[in-house]
Amino acid sequence: MEAVNFLLNFLFDTYIMILLLRVWLQAARADFYNPFSQFVVKATAPVVNPFRRLIPGFGGVDVATLVVALLVGIGKFVVLSLLNGAPIDVLSFVLIGALFTIKQAGFLVFWVMILMALMSWVVQHGNPIQLVFHQLTQPILNPIRRVLPDLGGLDLSVLIALVALNFLNLFIAGLLPIWRIL
Template structure:
C-alpha cells in the first residue's frame, strides 16, 4: 500500500506542479517557444483546453488552468482516501486540496529558485532552461535586488527570497494546523 501511496502522490504532485508552472509562464510572459514551455503546454493541454472553452481568462490570468490545478489538488486527497478506505468528506477535501495547491505553488517557486541558482554556477549561458528560469524569477527577484545594498557583485536576492518563502510557510503553518503535513 505504501508503494501505491507513493506513486499516486508523485503523479498528482508532479501534474499540479506542471499546471502551476503553466500559469506562472503565462503570468511572466515567458518565451513560449522555449522547449520547457512547449513541454508544459503539451503536457497540460489535453486537460486544460476543455476547461478553457468554458472558463475565460481574466486580466491575463489563465483561470481555467488554476481551476484545473485546484481540482487535481482536491482529487489527490479524494483518491488517496478511497485507496485507504477512509470516509470521504468533500468539504474537508476541498479545503485541504486548495491549501495544498497554494503550498505547491510556493514549493514550485522554491525549487525554481534553487535550480536557477545552481545552474548559474554550473551551466554556461545560453541554456534554454536557464533562460526560462531567469524570465520566471526576475519579477520576484528584482524588487529584492533594489532593496539590497550593493554587495560587490554577490547576488543575495535568491537567498532572501528563499528565506521569505520559508518564513511564509512557517507563518501560515501557525494558522492552519495541518499545513506542515501537506
C-alpha cells in the first residue's frame, strides 16, 4: 500500500506542478513556441481546455488552469483518503487541497530557481529550457537585483529569493499547523 501511496503522491504532485507552470508561463508571457512551453501546454490541454470554455481568464491569469490545479489538489486528498480508509470531510479536503496547491506553487518557484542557477553553470546559452526558466524568474529576481549592490559579477539574487521563499514557507507553517502535513 505504501508503494501505491507513493506513486499516487508523485503523479498528483507532478501534474499540479505542470498545471501551475502553465499558469506561470502565461503570467510571465514566456515564449509560447519554446519546446518546453509546448510540452507544458500539450500535457495540460486535455484537462484544461474544457474548463477554459467555461471559465474565462482574468487580468492575464489563466483562472481555468488554476481551478483545475485546485481540483487536482483536492482530488489528491480525496483519493488518498479513500484508498487508506480515512473518513471523508469535504470542507477539510477543500481547505487542505487549496493550501497544498499554494504550497506547490512556492515549491515550483523554488525548484525552477534552483534548476536555473545550476543550468547557468553547466549548460551553454541557448538551451530552450534555460531560456524559459530565465523568462519565468526575471520578474522575481530583477527587483532583488536592483536593490543589491554590484558584487563584481556575483549574482546573489537567486540565493536571496530562495531564502525569502523558505522564510515565507516557515512563516505560513507557523500560522497554519495543518501546513506541516502537506
